[in-house]
Amino acid sequence: DGGITQSPKYLFRKEGQNVTLSCEQNLNHDAMYWYRQDPGQGLRLIYYSQIVNDFQKGDIAEGYSVSREKKESFPLTVTSAQKNPTAFYLCASSITPTDTQYFGPGTRLTVL
Amino acid sequence: RKEVEQDPGPFNVPEGATVAFNCTYSNSASQSFFWYRQDCRKEPKLLMSVYSSGNEDGRFTAQLNRASQYISLLIRDSKLSDSATYLCAVRGSQGNLIFGKGTKLSVKP
Numbered sequence: 691d692g693g694i695t696q697s698p699k700y701l702f703r704k705e706g707q708n709v710t711l712s713c714e715q716n717l718n719h720d721a722m723y724w725y726r727q728d729p730g731q732g733l734r735l736i737y738y739s740q741i742v743n744d745f746q747k748g749d750i751a752e753g754y755s756v757s758r759e760k761k762e763s764f765p766l767t768v769t770s771a772q773k774n775p776t777a778f779y780l781c782a783s784s785i786t787p788t789d790t791q792y793f794g795p796g797t798r799l800t801v802l
Numbered sequence: 803r804k805e806v807e808q809d810p811g812p813f814n815v816p817e818g819a820t821v822a823f824n825c826t827y828s829n830s831a832s833q834s835f836f837w838y839r840q841d842c843r844k845e846p847k848l849l850m851s852v853y854s855s856g857n858e859d860g861r862f863t864a865q866l867n868r869a870s871q872y873i874s875l876l877i878r879d880s881k882l883s884d885s886a887t888y889l890c891a892v893r894g895s896q897g898n899l900i901f902g903k904g905t906k907l908s909v910k911p
Contacts, residue, residue, distance in 0.1 A: 721897060732806070732889060732901035733846070740897060748898060780845055787897025788834070793845040 693717065694794035696781050701799045703768070703775070711766045711797045713781035722764040723782040723791065726750060733780060739764055740787045768799065776801045805829065806892050808902035816910055819880050823905050825890030826872045834893035835873045837864055839886045840904065846889055850875070880909045 694715045703709045713722065721740050725733035735748030739758040753772025758764050764783075768775045778798050782791040808825045815821050827835075838846035850857065852864040852873050863876040873890055887906045891899040 723898060725901075730810070730903065732903040733899070735894075735898045735900075738896065738898050746896065778843075782899075784897070788893070790836075790848060790851065791899055792848065796845050798843075 694781060694783055694792060696779075696794040696797050698797060699795065701797055703799060703801050705801055706770045708767055708769050709799065711768065711779055711781075711799070713764045713766065713794055715762055715783045715794075717783060717785075717792075718761070719783035719785050720761070721784045721787045721789075721791075722758070723784075724748070724754075724756065724764070724766045725780045725782065727778040727780060736766065736779075775799055805900050806890060806902040808890055808905050810903055810905060812906040812908055814908045814910060815880055817880060817882060819909075820876065820878050821880055821907060822877075823875045823888055823890070823907075824872050825874070825902050826870075827892045827900075828871070829892070830868075830871060832892045835864075835866060836891040836893075836899065837873075837875045838889040838891060838901075840889055841886050849888070877907075880907075882909050882911060885909045 697712045723738045724736040727733050737756045739745035742761045755767045780796045781794040784791045805828050835852035837849040839849045840846040850864045852866050856865040861878045865874045887904040889904045890902045894900050
């Protein structure tokens, strides 16, 4: 099956812990994105990558880090520096930065 | 002014009604516009891209008004299954999407 996968679906974290959210796509898309959604809010951009081995900060990058070592993978690490990490995290990808974006199923992160 | 603004709703309509959503954007240079549908606790799914001349897909019609900087989505003959949150999105300068907060639609029998 082609598509975008995110894991885990649900993640619980203790305060002070770093956690890594996985995002994988087998669509041969160049561009990948991480968004965060809070209840009743739109999606906000955390980081994006237009091509492998390159990534840029989005609007709310503080407390997050990413890597793009492989075209198909764009993991997001939520560090202990992120003050309010509880949210729904969505990964998206597109063939190029100007093409339609498709979303993975998301990861719900809860800080205990 | 926020980059992308939507009426949060909720819109509660009976089956068969016609419902319209509007979304305003602040960057007059924006070139690409989209409507996504998001079901509860799911990811957004592309409903329609919005073209300059307007476009239709079955019961759904999307329009762009560049002069007033808004896009609209019209749903005709609404179904129970149309109940969802509808997000408008405008492409940013780096290819990212800038989303509105979404408008919740509830279609009642």
